[in-house]
Amino acid sequence: xxxxxxxxxxxxxxxxxxxxxxxxxxxxxxxxxxxxxxxxxxxxxxxxxxxxxxxxxxxxxxxxxxxxxxxxxxxxxxxxxxxxxxxxxxxxxxxxxxxxxxxxxxxxxxxxxxxxxxxxxxxxxxxxxxxxxxxxxxxxxxxxxxxxxxxxxxxxxxxxxxxxxxxxxxxxxxxxxxxxxxxxxxxxxxxxxxxxxxxxxxxxxxxxxxxxxxxxxxxxxxxxxxxxxxxxxxxxxxxxxxxxxxxxxxxxxxxxxxxxxxxxxxxxxxxxxxxxxxxxxxxxxxxxxxxxxxxxxxxxxxxxxxxxxxxxxxxxxxxxxxxxxxxxxxxxxxxxxxxxxxxxxxxxxxxxxxxxxxxxxxxxxxxxxxxxxxxxxxxxxxxxxxxxxxxxxxxxxxxxxxxxxxxxxxxxxxxxxxxxxxxxxxxxxxxxxxxxxxxxxxxxxxxxxxxxxxxxxxxxxxxxxxxxxxxxxxxxxxxxxxxxxxxxxxxxxxxxxxxxxxxxxxxxxxxxxxxxxxxxxxxxxxxxxxxxxxx
Ligand code: SF4
Numbered sequence: 001x002x003x004x005x006x007x008x009x010x011x012x013x014x015x016x017x018x019x020x021x022x023x024x025x026x027x028x029x030x031x032x033x034x035x036x037x038x039x040x041x042x043x044x045x046x047x048x049x050x051x052x053x054x055x056x057x058x059x060x061x062x063x064x065x066x067x068x069x070x071x072x073x074x075x076x077x078x079x080x081x082x083x084x085x086x087x088x089x090x091x092x093x094x095x096x097x098x099x100x101x102x103x104x105x106x107x108x109x110x111x112x113x114x115x116x117x118x119x120x121x122x123x124x125x126x127x128x129x130x131x132x133x134x135x136x137x138x139x140x141x142x143x144x145x146x147x148x149x150x151x152x153x154x155x156x157x158x159x160x161x162x163x164x165x166x167x168x169x170x171x172x173x174x175x176x177x178x179x180x181x182x183x184x185x186x187x188x189x190x191x192x193x194x195x196x197x198x199x200x201x202x203x204x205x206x207x208x209x210x211x212x213x214x215x216x217x218x219x220x221x222x223x224x225x226x227x228x229x230x231x232x233x234x235x236x237x238x239x240x241x242x243x244x245x246x247x248x249x250x251x252x253x254x255x256x257x258x259x260x261x262x263x264x265x266x267x268x269x270x271x272x273x274x275x276x277x278x279x280x281x282x283x284x285x286x287x288x289x290x291x292x293x294x295x296x297x298x299x300x301x302x303x304x305x306x307x308x309x310x311x312x313x314x315x316x317x318x319x320x321x322x323x324x325x326x327x328x329x330x331x332x333x334x335x336x337x338x339x340x341x342x343x344x345x346x347x348x349x350x351x352x353x354x355x356x357x358x359x360x361x362x363x364x365x366x367x368x369x370x371x372x373x374x375x376x377x378x379x380x381x382x383x384x385x386x387x388x389x390x391x392x393x394x395x396x397x398x399x400x401x402x403x404x405x406x407x408x409x410x411x412x413x414x415x416x417x418x419x420x421x422x423x424x425x426x427x428x429x430x431x432x433x434x435x436x437x438x439x440x441x442x443x444x445x446x447x448x449x450x451x452x453x454x455x456x457x458x459x460x461x462x463x464x465x466x467x468x469x470x471x472x473x474x475x476x477x478x479x480x481x482x483x484x485x486x487x488x489x490x491x492x493x494x495x496x497x498x499x500x501x502x503x504x505x506x507x508x509x510x511x512x513x514x515x516x517x518x519x520x521x522x523x524x525x526x527x528x529x530x531x532x533x534x535x
Pocket of ligand 1: 226228229233338354
């Protein structure tokens with residue numbers, strides 16, 4: 001450790017420095033507002049920290065930070081000048097020699113789709129935004145005043161001068177970092193004034209560096225971009241590129257050496273090496289077979305899939321399940337996916353590329369058929385819906401409610417999100433807010449959570465708790481989940497039966513004490529018990 005600090009410190013807010021036990025659905029908890037449960041309970045049980053080395057470096061870090069670290073090293077900076085630090089150990093790494101702190105963020109202001117949906121409904125501010133501010137206001141940063149550079153998928157939120165000024169940010173990098181982070185950090189190290197906004201160009205696959213340190217959950221980027229062109233998505237995803245098997249395996253090895261099994265990441269893993277929108281069956285199967293057979297790999301998992309790719313290649317889904325031994329070695333593999341709506345009209349208006357090679361009018365069928373294929377092959381889709389798309393009518397919401405009914409038999413999680421005016425819709429449409437919610441929206445919203453709760457008990461039973469240290473912690477988490485599921489179920493039934501889906505009135509009644517809502521006492525009890533046993 002350098003007493004005078006590292007020249008370049010890379011970090012992220014505390015909510016991004018957790019592996020959430022490898023559970024996709026637990027990661028959503030970073031979007032809920034502070035105060036629903038105690039901070040101690042949240043950060044020790046739901047969002048436990050990654051391990052920290054004695055020098056303050058994070059043992060595992062978000063993939064984006066690892067890419068910046070690799071880019072800076074390839075640019076010519078020295079290893080001893082750069083540290084990927086844990087945000088709670090900034091005092092160990094920031095000192096008088098620190099010239100720049102680079103921060104990667106996904107939702108720095110807490111206004112992303114998932115966050116705004118939760119905070120819109122429940123009030124308050126999300127942990128992500130709170131922890132980001134805390135990081136910027138850390139006493140070591142205030143004292144030594146290094147330049148602050150922020151990048152990552154949420155950088156678009158900091159394009160306004162007011163936001164940057166208020167938070168004390170010197171430079172925001174929007175888009176891909178490979179071509180721009182080197183020169184920006186060089187200026188910072190030389191104490192030169194930084195440009196306030198830098199737009200990173202799309203780089204070719206050859207220019208994407210190989211990570212030098214392990215990532216959170218062993219995440220390995222296999223492709224970048226998407227090319228389906230949904231109107232509300234970030235423009236940086238427009239150009240689709242795939243990384244070579246050689247590159248992927250090198251990153252798998254970096255993670256294996258640190259004890260992390262590979263999690264293959266792309267916006268649609270099934271489109272690996274695809275030309276256009278048809279699945280390249282041979283390439284995808286070869287990818288999974290090669291990674292799974294790589295020495296040291298026990299289980300390969302994946303991040304995102306497109307439902308249209310599932311329906312385009314059901315045999316590929318089946319073959320991947322065979323390669324991974326799903327149903328025997330593991331009860332399922334989870335994958336995030338976008339359902340967005342049950343309305344072909346809205347698909348055609350805002351995301352015609354999402355259903356390719358199928359047609360917008362086929363979309364509800366594509367969703368149901370692909371859920372059936374996934375379910376048959378032990379895949380757990382975690383889908384999103386978007387409320388408040390421009391042009392949405394009550395009929396469109398009804399179509400989505402009908403689609404939800406059809407998805408009931410399939411083990412899955414479906415999260416309803418508010419539209420956020422970003423990407424191609426920025427300045428062309430309003431973000432959806434709580435005041436725009438009709439009773440139909442509430443009906444859909446609650447139906448989604450009813451669906452999730454119906455499957456949650458099974459998922460809690462099946463979920464691998466192997467990565468959770470200690471049997472008591474495992475039992476504690478199961479206890480909290482089971483209690484939470486029971487409580488939420490009762491509330492939803494009440495809202496449906498007594499309030500005809502009028503959630504705001506029910507929330508008002510609960511706040512004024514007109515109706516009684518159970519306390520979080522059992523959760524606190526579980527926490528105390530776990531703490532006692534862990535000592
Ligand atoms: S399919 Fe997903 S990643 Fe691709 S453009 Fe649409 S929303 Fe974005």
